[in-house]
Amino acid sequence: MSIEPPLPDVVEVDSEVTLRRSFDTPPEVMHSLIHRNLEHLGRFLPWALPTYDIEGAKAFAQMKREAWNESGEQGFSIYFKDEFVGAVGMRGFDSPVRAATIGYWLSEHAQGNGVMTRSVSALVRLAFVTYGLNQVIIKAAPTNTRSRAIPERLGFTETGLERQMSKNVHGELLDLVIYSLLRSEAAGRVF
Amino acid sequence: MSEWPEPHRLIVVDDDTVLRPVFEASADDLYALVVKNLAYLGRFLDFANAEYSLADAATYLQQSRQNWGRSREQAYAIIHEGELGGVAGLHHFGAKNRAVEIGYWLSEHLQGRGIMTRCVMKMTEMAFEHLGVNQVNISADVVNERSRAIAERTGFSFDGVTRQWLVNAAGELADMARYSMLKDEWARWRSEH
Ligand SMILES: CC(C)(COP(=O)(O)OP(=O)(O)OC[C@H]1O[C@@H](n2cnc3c(N)ncnc32)[C@H](O)[C@@H]1OP(=O)(O)O)[C@@H](O)C(=O)NCCC(=O)NCCS
């Protein structure tokens, strides 16, 4: 099922931050940034493995290109002052209860500038304004303080846990804290 | 880790109650039981609506047969004193994290005797000890107190409320209470009960 209206190729978040379809980032560039951040990302994400190589990056880009604007997860690369620094994705466009889930990662060196908070705001806007969705959900491990700070900064409500539902590269099972923002709560606020 | 053992075909729950694969029940019996309980079930289960037909019952049984042992769904008929009294099933098998969810309904006339509580405990036991899952989940509309009481009575942890996650009988979004039990918690519960 295709997403209607079609997703934008580019989202201008503000004068410093731009989102582009993830497969528009050359696989070499994607690979290089992830490779430099394996340890940083692997603490909370299952896929940032030492075995990740250029071929993997190419295959991933191809898969995402083919699935663009379909119902699964749609990913954007984040550019901060024209430099590729991370990614943010959203799924749930076809959810029967109209709830989207957002996930993200940022290069270690690009942290601390509000890049992710701003990028997530842009997707929240997209979810509510463009797609008329009812809810946006963000999940983060209890010890992932930086990740949790993003929904907290944006006024999401913590609604509970999903226990042992995530994994890191070391195979450790991680709980996820669930945050949600309802359309009714976002109304009248600036995102 | 996506291989699951063949599920049991007979589970003895108590002196009067056994679980058998739901597809061994007849569509006529299932249809009759659902229709008898239509308004009561319809409060929380969307299949139980005015359009429910004998063909729906037959389709459901056929799908359950196809799904059996393929780890998509394992639904059991609750046979109480030789008669179909409800359904309890495992679904949402997560191959990645080896989690499974239990869902259930019981005819109104059999409520209040602890039948479902015992069925859920047996299904939980099977999930951990036979299927080797890591986690069992139960979820219910926040206002479904009887259903929540089962999870609470059987030692599940309350994990929170997912907001506006279910569509209720009135077509409105409803909040969902979530409960879970982990493997080590099961072992502890087991040794204490
Ligand atoms: C989670 C992650 C994206 C958070 O990165 P981050 O840099 O902390 O988040 P932001 O880009 O929103 O930046 C917020 C910081 O910028 C500051 N900031 C500066 N300008 C800001 C602005 N305009 N708006 C918001 N914050 C701003 C904030 O005060 C905050 O700083 P602090 O952490 O010192 O308090 C990053 O740590 C990461 O990718 N981690 C590894 C992968 C991961 O865990 N992913 C999530 C899995 S759930």
Ligand SMILES: CC(C)(COP(=O)(O)OP(=O)(O)OC[C@H]1O[C@@H](n2cnc3c(N)ncnc32)[C@H](O)[C@@H]1OP(=O)(O)O)[C@@H](O)C(=O)NCCC(=O)NCCS
């Ligand atoms: C949810 C549902 C199965 C609960 O039925 P139930 O009869 O309350 O559950 P049980 O069979 O476990 O019985 C528990 C009751 O029996 C009592 N009881 C008697 N002997 C008992 C025993 N040995 N052990 C446990 N409870 C016992 C309990 O005190 C409890 O009664 P109470 O609620 O008055 O305190 C039933 O209400 C139902 O099917 N509802 C409609 C469909 C539905 O909502 N399904 C769940 C969707 S998430």
